[in-house]
Amino acid sequence: MPKQVRSLSIYRATIERLQQFRLLSPPVTKQEALLLGFEKIPAEGASIVPSAQGPATLFNARGREVIRRDLPMISKSRMINTSWKDWHGHTHHGTQTRSYDTYPREHIAPPGEYLTAVKSAGGIAMATRVVDRTEPEEAIVNLLNLYLECYPRFDIVDPQLAVPLRIQKINWRILPPGAFPFARAMEVLEGYLEQLSDTDRETATARIRTITRHEPDFLAVGLGGFSDYIVFGFTRKRRFVFESPEVGNATYIFRNEWEEVSQLTKREILQENLQEARIIHTARWSLEISEAIQRR
Numbered sequence: 001m002p003k004q005v006r007s008l009s010i011y012r013a014t015i016e017r018l019q020q021f022r023l024l025s026p027p028v029t030k031q032e033a034l035l036l037g038f039e040k041i042p043a044e045g046a047s048i049v050p051s052a053q054g055p056a057t058l059f060n061a062r063g064r065e066v067i068r069r070d071l072p073m074i075s076k077s078r079m080i081n082t083s084w085k086d087w088h089g090h091t092h093h094g095t096q097t098r099s100y101d102t103y104p105r106e107h108i109a110p111p112g113e114y115l116t117a118v119k120s121a122g123g124i125a126m127a128t129r130v131v132d133r134t135e136p137e138e139a140i141v142n143l144l145n146l147y148l149e150c151y152p153r154f155d156i157v158d159p160q161l162a163v164p165l166r167i168q169k170i171n172w173r174i175l176p177p178g179a180f181p182f183a184r185a186m187e188v189l190e191g192y193l194e195q196l197s198d199t200d201r202e203t204a205t206a207r208i209r210t211i212t213r214h215e216p217d218f219l220a221v222g223l224g225g226f227s228d229y230i231v232f233g234f235t236r237k238r239r240f241v242f243e244s245p246e247v248g249n250a251t252y253i254f255r256n257e258w259e260e261v262s263q264l265t266k267r268e269i270l271q272e273n274l275q276e277a278r279i280i281h282t283a284r285w286s287l288e289i290s291e292a293i294q295r296r
Contacts, residue, residue: 004056004145008137011144014156020132022162023143025115025151027123036150037224038170041124042117045164049112049171049225049266056145061225061266063110073101109267111142112225114169118162126150127162172220172231172262180219180232182212192221192230200245207251210286211241214293218258225266233258239276239293242269251285253277253292 008015015021033041037051052058076099115126128143147154175188185208186193193201211232218233218240232241240261242252252269254261255276268274277292279285 003148005141005148007141008144011156015133015140018133018156018158020130020159021156022130022159023128023147024118024120024155024157024162025126025147026153027120027125028117032150036115036126037227039173042170044117044119044124045166045168047114047116047164047167047169048223049114050146050150051224051227054149056142056149057225060111060113060142060146062228063266063270064108065105066108068104068106071104074104075099076102107270109270110225111139112266113143113146115146116164116167118164120162125162127164130159169263170223171226173223175219175221177218180212180216182209185212185216185219185232188219189221189230192227195227196245204243204245207243207245207281207285210289211243211293214290216241220258220262229269231261234293237293241289241293242275250281251279251289253279 005011028036028041030041035051035053037048038046042048049061050057052061113128115128117124118127119125128147131140131143133140180188186205189208193204196204208230214234216232216234218231218235220231220233221227222229222231228244230243232243233239234241235258238255238257240254240256240258242254244251252275254264254274264274277288279288279292
């Protein structure tokens with residue numbers, strides 16, 4: 001079986017025989033469930049955007065950037081942790097913002113396809129949404145590549161053969177409520193930080209330190225395809241800060257109740273007309289974060 005396809009390929013004949021269909025995995029093992037982003041084999045109806053494991057799941061969860069070499073270069077900034085010497089020769093360590101010239105990037109939003117746990121003869125299997133054969137081939141190919149990347153085999157079945165009783169999206173692990181000073185936040189975010197490179201980890205730590213100075217009382221960590229996000233909540237101010245070192249090079253501020261915010265898709269999170277603020281990681285980031293959280 002191919003590991004990736006660019007067209008319907010060998011699946012075309014089967015798909016064209018069905019007006020609608022689902023892709024269905026074999027019964028999932030505990031290890032496969034962990035790779036998807038679950039903490040154990042899920043209950044029927046649990047639905048998740050799979051964690052980024054390879055090219056297909058990475059695109060589905062985080063989208064893609066296209067380097068526009070046909071456009072003039074632009075100046076951008078990024079936060080880095082570094083060391084430097086002052087004019088006395090003393091070494092200092094900390095976060096600095098560096099500017100650099102680069103070609104513009106066009107961000108292609110992630111499809112954000114969910115896989116849902118359904119009962120099968122051998123246990124819990126994972127099924128796609130109902131797919132119509134008239135959908136754009138690109139969308140169907142994306143689903144095929146997800147399954148080729150996650151499972152050794154899969155079936156294309158009639159939608160009625162894989163129907164979850166009730167769908168529950170599993171996007172976030174919500175921590176017990178209470179104050180989240182820097183030390184407590186770092187303790188509960190240990191697993192999140194471990195997945196980052198050394199450079200990203202140092203930068204993320206500096207941002208966590210800045211945000212926690214404002215005394216968040218809510219913390220959620222993304223699961224599966226949302227695992228690159230942390231959400232800091234300031235419930236009395238009705239502010240929720242979405243922080244990620246990877247997506248869009250920005251911090252997003254939402255002024256909504258958490259239940260409403262938690263149902264947003266990646267595509268909606270990245271759309272600039274839904275958030276209260278989108279704060280780029282520049283030298284003014286700390287000041288702008290403070291102003292956004294404190295704003296009435």
